[in-house]
Amino acid sequence: MNLAQTQGIIKEMLQKLQEEETFFTELKGEQREKAFESAQEILTTTDKIIKSYIRVSKDDGRIVRIPAYRIQHNNIAGFYKGGIRYSETVSEEEVENLAVLMTLKNALHELPYGGAKGGVVINPKDYSDRELNFVSKKYVQRFAPDLGPTHDIPAPDMGTNEKIMDWMVGEYKTIHPGKNYLGAFTGKSIDNGGAKGRREATGKGTFFSYFWLVHEWTKMQNNLSFNDGDEMHKTQYQKLQSLYNKHTQNKEISIAVQGFGNVGSVAALEAYTSEKLKHRVVAVSDQNVTLYNQNGINIPELVLFQSENGNLPQSPAELEKIGVEAEIRDREDILTLDVEVLILAATERQITKQNMQEVKADILVEGANSPITAMADDYLNGQGKIVIPDILVNAGGVMVSYLEWKQDRITQLYTNEETLHEMYGQMSQSCEKVFNEYFERKLESIRQTCFRYATQKLFTLLYKHGKLF
Numbered sequence: 001m002n003l004a005q006t007q008g009i010i011k012e013m014l015q016k017l018q019e020e021e022t023f024f025t026e027l028k029g030e031q032r033e034k035a036f037e038s039a040q041e042i043l044t045t046t047d048k049i050i051k052s053y054i055r056v057s058k059d060d061g062r063i064v065r066i067p068a069y070r071i072q073h074n075n076i077a078g079f080y081k082g083g084i085r086y087s088e089t090v091s092e093e094e095v096e097n098l099a100v101l102m103t104l105k106n107a108l109h110e111l112p113y114g115g116a117k118g119g120v121v122i123n124p125k126d127y128s129d130r131e132l133n134f135v136s137k138k139y140v141q142r143f144a145p146d147l148g149p150t151h152d153i154p155a156p157d158m159g160t161n162e163k164i165m166d167w168m169v170g171e172y173k174t175i176h177p178g179k180n181y182l183g184a185f186t187g188k189s190i191d192n193g194g195a196k197g198r199r200e201a202t203g204k205g206t207f208f209s210y211f212w213l214v215h216e217w218t219k220m221q222n223n224l225s226f227n228d229g230d231e232m233h234k235t236q237y238q239k240l241q242s243l244y245n246k247h248t249q250n251k252e253i254s255i256a257v258q259g260f261g262n263v264g265s266v267a268a269l270e271a272y273t274s275e276k277l278k279h280r281v282v283a284v285s286d287q288n289v290t291l292y293n294q295n296g297i298n299i300p301e302l303v304l305f306q307s308e309n310g311n312l313p314q315s316p317a318e319l320e321k322i323g324v325e326a327e328i329r330d331r332e333d334i335l336t337l338d339v340e341v342l343i344l345a346a347t348e349r350q351i352t353k354q355n356m357q358e359v360k361a362d363i364l365v366e367g368a369n370s371p372i373t374a375m376a377d378d379y380l381n382g383q384g385k386i387v388i389p390d391i392l393v394n395a396g397g398v399m400v401s402y403l404e405w406k407q408d409r410i411t412q413l414y415t416n417e418e419t420l421h422e423m424y425g426q427m428s429q430s431c432e433k434v435f436n437e438y439f440e441r442k443l444e445s446i447r448q449t450c451f452r453y454a455t456q457k458l459f460t461l462l463y464k465h466g467k468l469f
């Protein structure tokens with residue numbers, strides 16, 4: 001889903017809401033038309049795009065200037081919030097799209113935040129710790145006037161982590177002496193005001209939202225009926241029932257996880273250790289390889305290897321050394337394996353026009369942002385596959401970021417249990433409203449249902465704030 005496509009769905013959802021007579025009954029005729037036109041204009045454009053170049057002196061003495069972005073899409077629902085990504089492929093369009101998705105995600109989950117995103121065009125693996133420290137401090141220096149605990153609050157994303165957030169908050173404190181600084185960044189280390197459980201939150205939340213659909217939601221349904229011709233919802237529901245039945249028969253569900261970083265490795269471990277719904281993790285992948293074993297892979301060993309080496313084993317010798325049995329395949333192989341569930345936790349545009357017909361998984365879970373293109377999304381839904389979209393499933397991180405931000409303001413720490421309890425509670429509420437609405441009203445896709453909720457909330461706030469005249 002690129003920026004134009006994300007904006008396209010926002011427009012479509014607003015048009016549908018406008019046609020619904022029961023939505024905002026007090027808005028009629030010309031006034032209604034004007035209000036929806038204004039909302040469309042506001043939500044499909046971005047409040048502020050800041051681009052700068054960060055000057056870094058490399059260890060070899062060279063000076064390089066690196067493009068960097070902070071993009072603030074909308075703050076009608078609260079302070080701007082969104083991660084900072086370090087990746088060679090970062091572009092303005094990508095960061096803007098991610099900022100729009102943050103606005104929608106926060107609105108969908110009723111978090112008191114707007115949407116923003118940041119990016120730096122580097123491959124962090126090519127940079128030493130000293131150089132990364134420099135890049136991170138310079139990023140804060142460049143964007144400091146636009147950041148702050150009651151203005152715009154960054155967090156980690158692809159290529160960044162708690163160490164980088166710690167450096168950034170340190171620099172923010174130096175620039176703003178005497179001001180509240182801890183709440184200026186979330187995803188910090190626990191020693192530095194971070195929330196317990198923040199690092200694992202997105203991966204845990206991603207697995208949980210899928211688990212909740214199969215295990216909790218499906219169990220609760222007893223009277224779901226389908227009209228003739230509604231093959232898509234019917235097939236999807238049958239697939240859910242067949243997975244749920246596997247659980248009641250104590251059989252394993254086969255699952256593959258693309259990406260083995262912060263989100264993917266945690267989601268894979270959740271699947272591996274899940275007791276309520278048993279899984280066999282048959283494949284995992286990263287930017288180099290896919291590791292495959294039809295009988296299941298030892299995920300805890302791989303997590304250990306990844307934390308020490310920064311990637312998955314790439315050779316039979318490395319696998320043998322840690323006692324993991326797996327076939328080494330091309331990194332793209334994971335996308336088309338014969339599995340029941342595929343978690344996408346790597347990067348954008350993984351399932352596209354080119355490979356959508358080869359996808360065999362029945363359920364696709366978007367732990368990453370935008371891993372499925374719009375065309376592939378339509379195709380997969382049409383095939384009766386279930387796509388659980390990014391803005392629903394990968395919100396665990398921002399939910400726990402909210403708790404971190406709150407605890408930094410009241411200087412009272414949440415325990416790990418309290419953090420997870422809050423996150424799972426909030427996630428099940430969001431999942432319940434979305435899955436109920438999708439299956440009861442037989443909407444076009446789960447993604448559209450999420451966008452519908454989000455735009456409805458944003459429209460309401462824009463109207464209440466008097467912005468739609």
Ligand code: NAD
Pocket residue numbers: 156157158159160202258259260261262263264285286287288331345346347348367368369394395397398
């Ligand atoms: P990360 O940098 O920790 O890990 C990314 C992983 O993906 C690595 O294992 C990397 O090797 C792998 N990868 C990269 N390109 C790949 C490719 N082409 N094929 C296969 N694997 C590839 O990043 P992360 O924090 O885990 O983020 C992953 C995704 O989740 C991103 O889309 C990010 O925006 C999204 N996300 C992250 C968070 C968070 O809290 N970290 C929150 C919401 C969404």
